[in-house]
Amino acid sequence: MKTWLLIHGAWHGSWCWDQVRLRLEHVGDRVITPTLRGLGERADQMSRTITLQAWVDEVAHLMTSHAMTDTIVVGHSFAGSVVSGLAEAVPERIQRLIYLDAMLLEGGETVFSSIDADIVATRRERSMASSGGLSMPAPEPEGLGIRDPREAEYVKRRLTPHPFSTYESPLALEKPPGDGFPCTYVACTDPAYQPLWGSRERAKAYGWDYREIATGHDLMITDPAGTVDLLVMIAQQD
Template identity: 45%
Template sequence: MATPDNLIDATTPRGDTTYVLVHGAWHGGWCWNAVARILRAHGHQVFTPTLSGLGERSHLLSKAIDLGVFIQDVVNVLEYEDLTGVVLVGHSFGGLPITGAADRVPQRIRQLVFLDAVVLEHGQTAFSRLAPGIVAQRIGQSNESSGGLSIPVPPASAFGVFEAAQVALLERNCTPHPLKTFDDPIALNGPVGGTIPKVYIQCVDPVYEPLQASRDFVHAQKDWAWDEIKTGHDAMISAPEALAAKLLGYAS
């Protein structure tokens, strides 16, 4: 496990930083609004793409949406906006599309941030990182609610969110997640993140138990940095100021 000096040196002049913030399952770009406002107030450029079939793009939900589509969603933002020197952040399931994007266009990324995220190696699936009981439950819920199209939204408490206004935000905006993306193997040409500096931020209050296998993987690596934030799984909702402060540490 790397020490925090593996991260971008916040004292090094680099000019404005570009952040691309990728949401997790059931969410959308909307979940980053509070964090994005803080980062922009500090003069940085921020993109918060919504993955296909979710959020304001939920009308596109179909069984054709797999992990490759999610990866292409992120790659397209990097390429069509011609972004370089990016701090690429993936929350929860968003760890997978940022891993795929880093594998395809590493030259555009200077820092990978896995925020309480799923981490997979080549050929693995999101379901392969979850306990069999959770996998069976999610498949059963999907079959019952949508004929295997999507996984219904869990309660806000599952994301470590309990404050009334924040719960209402999730209940209003979260949408069912494409089932196929959980059972689609990730295709990588090299190790996770390659040589790009990588940090994993664990949300520790409360701990989101389904991610333990991903955390165990990260702890076994020598080239990852580790950080923690004292809030629940949806840190961008429950603790946007604290999360933004950490992300600003990776800027100039």
């Protein structure tokens, strides 16, 4: 039996992993899918005080309280930064790190410092217009690589605004991300999610195990079976 920690990205919640979680549990694995504060069913906890470190701390606490060991930690999109933080916060509880089309930051960087300036400017404008800078409104599902109308409707009903403060708070790392752990980066290619271009190139430069999957950015929605097959294949390396 393997233990999985699946962490969702921006605008999402634990709901996005439902089809992946069920498939992994079907083969007897233990799967934990937390919702980060301020998102999903915890949207009422939205606050300007939420930072990357706050999310790292809360998930580290969850891993400790659930006595998680030999954990395969998987982060999608924005949650790549949380995965990197966990590797330093609770290394004794982790077996492997998997970044699913995810942000790959180094110590002291912010999400905004790692993406194109024009994308940053657009997101600032949208945040100010919608909430006075409190949160980032969710994009249309098509922007996340979701083409199927039924999948798009399912996702659109569930996306929630994302705490804007987490885009500007730095990731605290003393070592390179993933240092000391086997790391895999999975890039979604059909279509590719442009804001993550730099993270993909960084993963290649690190010499990490690098995989591609021919589906959209929200791979757990658009291809849950393929996502599980890939996760299981990666985990079998250990």
